[in-house]
Amino acid sequence: MLADIAERTDMARCAEKTVDWEPFWLGPPGRRLYASLHHASGRARTGVLLAPPLLAEQPRSRRLMFEVAGVLAALGLPCLRFDYYGTGDSEGSGEAHDLDAMHSDLEFAAARLRQQMGLERVVLMAWRGGALVACSWALQHAIDALVLCDPVMDGSAWLVELESADRMERVSPGRYLHPARLGDSDDGQLMGFPASAEWRRGISSLRIADMALQACPTIWAVLRNASAPPAWADQTFALPPGTPRFDGQTRMDATLFLSPQLRRLVVELGKALVSLEP
Amino acid sequence: METIVRFGPNAQLVGILSGTELAADAPVLVLPNAGLVPRAGPFRLHVELARRLLALGWRTFRFDLPGVGESARDPGFDYREATLAALEYLGANLSGARFAVGGVCSAADLGWMAALSNERVAGVMMLDGMCYAGPWFQLARFTAALRRDPRHWFGIARRLIQRKRVRTNDRPMDLRNWPPLHEARVQMATLLARGVRFLCVYTGGIGDYFLDVRQFGWTFRAAASDPRVRLHHWPDCDHTYFARAHRERLLDTVITWLVNDVSPAASVRAQPPHPAVARPARHEQVT
Numbered sequence A: 001m002l003a004d005i006a007e008r009t010d011m012a013r014c015a016e017k018t019v020d021w022e023p024f025w026l027g028p029p030g031r032r033l034y035a036s037l038h039h040a041s042g043r044a045r046t047g048v049l050l051a052p053p054l055l056a057e058q059p060r061s062r063r064l065m066f067e068v069a070g071v072l073a074a075l076g077l078p079c080l081r082f083d084y085y086g087t088g089d090s091e092g093s094g095e096a097h098d099l100d101a102m103h104s105d106l107e108f109a110a111a112r113l114r115q116q117m118g119l120e121r122v123v124l125m126a127w128r129g130g131a132l133v134a135c136s137w138a139l140q141h142a143i144d145a146l147v148l149c150d151p152v153m154d155g156s157a158w159l160v161e162l163e164s165a166d167r168m169e170r171v172s173p174g175r176y177l178h179p180a181r182l183g184d185s186d187d188g189q190l191m192g193f194p195a196s197a198e199w200r201r202g203i204s205s206l207r208i209a210d211m212a213l214q215a216c217p218t219i220w221a222v223l224r225n226a227s228a229p230p231a232w233a234d235q236t237f238a239l240p241p242g243t244p245r246f247d248g249q250t251r252m253d254a255t256l257f258l259s260p261q262l263r264r265l266v267v268e269l270g271k272a273l274v275s276l277e278p
Numbered sequence B: 001m002e003t004i005v006r007f008g009p010n011a012q013l014v015g016i017l018s019g020t021e022l023a024a025d026a027p028v029l030v031l032p033n034a035g036l037v038p039r040a041g042p043f044r045l046h047v048e049l050a051r052r053l054l055a056l057g058w059r060t061f062r063f064d065l066p067g068v069g070e071s072a073r074d075p076g077f078d079y080r081e082a083t084l085a086a087l088e089y090l091g092a093n094l095s096g097a098r099f100a101v102g103g104v105c106s107a108a109d110l111g112w113m114a115a116l117s118n119e120r121v122a123g124v125m126m127l128d129g130m131c132y133a134g135p136w137f138q139l140a141r142f143t144a145a146l147r148r149d150p151r152h153w154f155g156i157a158r159r160l161i162q163r164k165r166v167r168t169n170d171r172p173m174d175l176r177n178w179p180p181l182h183e184a185r186v187q188m189a190t191l192l193a194r195g196v197r198f199l200c201v202y203t204g205g206i207g208d209y210f211l212d213v214r215q216f217g218w219t220f221r222a223a224a225s226d227p228r229v230r231l232h233h234w235p236d237c238d239h240t241y242f243a244r245a246h247r248e249r250l251l252d253t254v255i256t257w258l259v260n261d262v263s264p265a266a267s268v269r270a271q272p273p274h275p276a277v278a279r280p281a282r283h284e285q286v287t
Helices: A002-018 A062-074 A099-117 A129-138 A155-170 A197-204 A208-215 A260-275 B042-054 B079-093 B106-117 B134-146 B150-166 B181-193 B214-225 B244-262 B280-286
Strands: A021-026 A033-038 A046-051 A079-082 A121-127 A145-149 A219-223 A235-238 B002-007 B013-018 B028-031 B059-063 B099-104 B121-127 B197-203 B229-234
Touching: A021 A062, A021 A099, A021 B002, A033 A062, A033 A099, A046 A062, A046 A099, A046 A129, A046 A260, A062 A079, A062 A260, A079 A099, A099 A121, A099 A129, A099 A197, A121 A129, A129 A145, A129 A155, A129 A208, A145 A208, A145 A260, A155 A197, A219 A260, A235 A260, B002 B059, B002 B079, B013 B042, B013 B079, B028 B042, B028 B079, B028 B106, B042 B059, B042 B099, B042 B244, B059 B079, B079 B099, B079 B106, B099 B106, B106 B121, B106 B181, B121 B244, B134 B150, B134 B214, B181 B214, B197 B244, B214 B229, B229 B244
Parallel strands: A046 A079, A046 A121, A121 A145, A145 A219, A219 A235, B028 B059, B028 B099, B099 B121, B121 B197, B197 B229
Antiparallel strands: A021 A033, A033 A079, B002 B013, B013 B059
16 A cells, blocks of 8 residues: 555656646636646647546546646647636636536637647547536537546436435535534535536536537547447547546545556557557 | 746745735735645635635635645645745735635644744634644543444443543644644744734534534633634534535635734724633633
């Protein structure tokens, strides 16, 4: 266990030291997104735009996204991360965070990545609920490849799961000394974050299987169970066994880190993306 | 308007400073991470605080500690040094500004430490911060156990005895690196003598070390009833304020404290201490 942690620390440290990154505001005043660009050494032709998970999974995976971006940049793939409008350090209130807003965020971010780095190709790597958003955005926008990591396949089913988890959380004896006293589930929140009717409507209208084939000529899936690859995936990668679930822990401080096994997968993905360059 | 700031040795730490349009001497609420939660705070609490405080002339500075969020994992300095680096950066760039420091859990402990190390810290925000177990905690555990099915009593008694053997210093949270009780009392008295204000909120999410508000009086003795100390016990809330209504209550309480107690123009109003700590000497008799 301790050796595992030490190895993880060393690898992450290497990733941090080999590349530099630069935080900045993205978008016009009043609608600025917090973003960070991880620079690659040398002349890059392909860049990666990271679309993070949604709601409570987003802050939990912030460290993971940071570490993944560092590894990809070290492989020569500049990487842009961002917080959706109304989330994280970005401007806006959580109530304004909906599907349309997320589509605008992707547009700003993809344009900035292309312009700033003079890239020929942009890959959109989207995680969990972010995969639904990325797929729907890619239906209208040219992107060179989509990589969907542990994607939420069906927005409608996911929303039902989230609402059920939220109800349980509000009366959880693990969270509350007197859980029976709490019961206000009509506050517009989902797992502690605002989720407007517009957000719920937008997410529940999306299914990966309905969109993927039209979304992008190259689409990869990174799945927990890769034994039955989906028909829409050109290539499938398997998450290492034991990879923590994004939705598996409701505590805010249950942060996800890049394990050595997951790092190996990210390296494999990065090399495969580089090999796609004509 | 918010500004991204890189600071600390080799600019390895990252934070967000709000209120760039305010005067240089506007007070600043400094918010280190609450545990491993990124700097936006639990359920974005720090962002919400920043926006509301801006309208009242307060800046906030939220930042990631080493290895948390976006900061380097092993930059060669620890959480304490990172927090002091944040204060050093703010002190150098905002002449005359006074600070309040703290937050939830470990951030509360960093606020305490920062106040001891930097004289410009005028307020410490302790949300589920330091408090020692003592007899009131044990009594609360005992009475809670009695309320359970008698079939569980033997197992509960055995666990209590085992823990009592391990725990000899009334410090249930050894992971949080609190000073010994007598030192904590001296430190509190020192800070109060300097005029530092305290906001101390204890929730129901820390049942492993806080169950009875009288623990506060037992821990800090006379200092607990000092008018510069605001004490709240919210057993209905969880540790990270999951429910929106709880976050709203916390935001109101923090903002009221900052404006009324910590702002440069504030004078501590005569307000009775929390009823449970109004007569700390009485609690001392219990020890």
